[in-house]
Amino acid sequence: MTSPFSLPAILNPPLTGREAVVDAMHRCVMGFDTDDTALFDSSFMPDGVFEVNGRAMKGLPEIHAIGLAIIFKLDTTHLVTNVRVHMRTGTSKSGAAEEENEASLTATVLSQHFDRGKGMEPDQRNLLSGTLYRGELIRDDVDGLWKFSHLQIKSTWVQGDYSVVGGDFSKQE
Template sequence: MTAPVKLAGSPAEKEAVADAIYRFGLSLDTRDAELFDSCFTDDGGIELLGERATGKQQLRDLCYGRVADLDTTHLISNFRINIEGSKATLTAIAYAQHFGKGKGMVEGSKFLLTGSVYRAELAKDTADDIWRIKDLVIDLHWSDGDFAVMQDK
């Protein structure tokens, strides 16, 4: 996906689009499955570290099921959003800190900190008047720490 130089959409509508990504990060950090499900269209998908999930159950298995039990913080910023009618594209930068469950406040705990670029296609759900993720590619650019933390539940 190539990002356009000039972006379309009002500031208010762009904030509504960004909210889908904010809901995604917050749902993982607060272990909120209902909020997680609200982020995606019924056929929504994620690509992460070469794995692909499509549909609510696969999304829960690949992403929510692996991350929500950990102590995490997802910081997402530097949004660029382009809106064309009821469709939008988005890029953002994300830092994600991961610790084993219950170990986030334990000094010296092993951790995994990642830096990623998020690339998303979104669609407006006119029934609920909210934006949902149709496709999210999480492009990991760097990491620090231990990937074994992801199995430390």
């Protein structure tokens, strides 16, 4: 589903360098917050790994069936800060430097979770979490967007009711 609060995955003018890498993070969390599957998918390689507190989901079908099935049934807000990016270049067979096509990213994220439609009601159960994100990204040859090949999320603290997200996510089967 698209949302009036989502911009297209490919922006005009096109982003470059670190800004383009960071945009993968923004597409990911804005996809969470607006239930925009296409925007979320634009931030992941089709065979990417999405890991939350040690629970790994491999490939977009599994990520959709497990991770997004939980996140998209909630009202969420994800605030991303302290983003750092490390760009990597390779070398071609001739020894010439290649364009930067791999990157690592770290960030700190505050995430608020409410039951769908309950976020504006007083005294609702909710879960606030402070998390660290670590991502490995590659530039997709097809559309030129930076995408996660692996995104690891580690909660460092939570406050509230874990049942909002179906219990301790790291222990779900």
